[in-house]
Amino acid sequence: MSGRVGVMLLNLGGPEKLEDVYLFLYNLFADPEIIRLPFPFLQKPIASLIAASRAPISQENYRMIGGGSPLLQITKEQGENIENVLQRHGVDAKVYVAMRYWHPYTEETIAQIKQDGITRLVVLPLYPQYSISTSGSSIKQLDALWENDPELQAIEKITIKSWYERTGYIRAMNQLIDAKLQDFADPENVHIFFSAHGVPVKYVTKYGDPYQSEMENCVDGIMKALRRDYQRYNAHTLAYQSRVGPVEWLQPYTEEAIKNLAKRGVNDLLVVPISFVSEHIETLQEIDIEYREVAEEAGIHNFDRVPALNSHPIFINDLAELVMESLGTTKAAAIAA
Ligand SMILES: C=CC1=C(C)c2cc3[nH]c(cc4nc(cc5[nH]c(cc1n2)c(C)c5CCC(=O)O)C(CCC(=O)O)=C4C)c(C)c3C=C
Numbered sequence: 001m002s003g004r005v006g007v008m009l010l011n012l013g014g015p016e017k018l019e020d021v022y023l024f025l026y027n028l029f030a031d032p033e034i035i036r037l038p039f040p041f042l043q044k045p046i047a048s049l050i051a052a053s054r055a056p057i058s059q060e061n062y063r064m065i066g067g068g069s070p071l072l073q074i075t076k077e078q079g080e081n082i083e084n085v086l087q088r089h090g091v092d093a094k095v096y097v098a099m100r101y102w103h104p105y106t107e108e109t110i111a112q113i114k115q116d117g118i119t120r121l122v123v124l125p126l127y128p129q130y131s132i133s134t135s136g137s138s139i140k141q142l143d144a145l146w147e148n149d150p151e152l153q154a155i156e157k158i159t160i161k162s163w164y165e166r167t168g169y170i171r172a173m174n175q176l177i178d179a180k181l182q183d184f185a186d187p188e189n190v191h192i193f194f195s196a197h198g199v200p201v202k203y204v205t206k207y208g209d210p211y212q213s214e215m216e217n218c219v220d221g222i223m224k225a226l227r228r229d230y231q232r233y234n235a236h237t238l239a240y241q242s243r244v245g246p247v248e249w250l251q252p253y254t255e256e257a258i259k260n261l262a263k264r265g266v267n268d269l270l271v272v273p274i275s276f277v278s279e280h281i282e283t284l285q286e287i288d289i290e291y292r293e294v295a296e297e298a299g300i301h302n303f304d305r306v307p308a309l310n311s312h313p314i315f316i317n318d319l320a321e322l323v324m325e326s327l328g329t330t331k332a333a334a335i336a337a
Pocket residue numbers: 012013014015025028033034035054057058069070071127131133134197198199200244275276279280281282
């Protein structure tokens with residue numbers, strides 16, 4: 001294989017300090033893949049209005065988790081670990097991080113990739129399931145950059161869309177779920193509650209976002225493997241969290257689903273964050289603080305949460321393997337090379 005290989009991890013980014021929150025929110029809402037407006041000239045003024053009105057709530061949430069998002073730190077660690085696994089398998093690749101709404105912005109990373117003389121680039125979104133609003137937005141941005149830059153067109157770009165069906169990812173998730181189940185007095189009676197980040201319903205019904213069906217398939221895959229590998233036959237639910245704005249989002253909403261389970265007499269609840277692979281504000285603040293309180297008040301006293309995968313070794317190995325497969329360098333071939 002000739003030339004230098006790069007791997008670009010795509011993520012959304014998060015404010016590092018409370019002062020960053022407004023601009024981070026502005027960048028997010030200025031993205032037409034996040035808020036779709038009929039008139040493009042309204043995008044920026046509306047983004048600044050919504051960012052200004054949301055900033056105080058959002059700042060308060062970030063304050064509760066130490067004043068900023070842990071996302072960059074965790075994503076960098078994931079990158080270093082993937083790079084190490086690739087190196088161990090004889091693949092001399094450099095791993096980069098490209099954030100959509102905060103530093104290091106995609107454009108900054110692309111500049112570095114050009115400077116490093118990368119000739120083959122694997123683009124790997126750190127979202128297991130595809131959504132127009134997440135992986136789709138970053139991939140679209142990259143396609144636009146490529147379209148307008150002959151220097152980039154000389155780089156072979158291999159884009160992975162989603163990877164929630166991979167056995168390594170599912171195995172790693174199940175290890176984390178099983179470990180937490182064992183902390184309950186009666187693991188078999190724990191209700192496993194998958195909480196995914198929501199999207200407006202319109203994304204699925206009008207814009208054809210595969211997010212909901214990928215999410216449902218993902219949960220099925222995890223539950224099937226949990227039954228097969230760990231003989232766990234727990235009841236489970238999939239619900240959607242983090243709704244913002246006045247429109248209808250995917251249902252059931254996490255908060256309502258928790259209250260309904262409490263009414264049905266569920267006492268033991270294990271929440272599994274399912275749409276994202278790093279700890280972030282929605283796990284550390286929304287689930288650990290807000291939903292724990294909702295559960296307590298509704299009468300669910302045994303409430304726990306599965307940690308995010310972060311740099312779980314089975315998961316990291318699986319992502320490195322996915323990169324090698326995309327390069328046409330299977331693990332065996334890479335070792336032999
Ligand atoms: C991985 C799944 C995610 C989907 C799908 C998604 C869609 C989506 N998000 C917003 C609005 C906001 N998202 C915010 C933060 C945020 N979003 C995700 C993931 C998905 N978003 C993550 C991991 C994070 C947290 C990053 C961090 O700092 O730790 C925020 C800001 C926080 C807040 O104020 O609540 C907003 C706003 C929309 C509108 C949307 C779909 C259209």
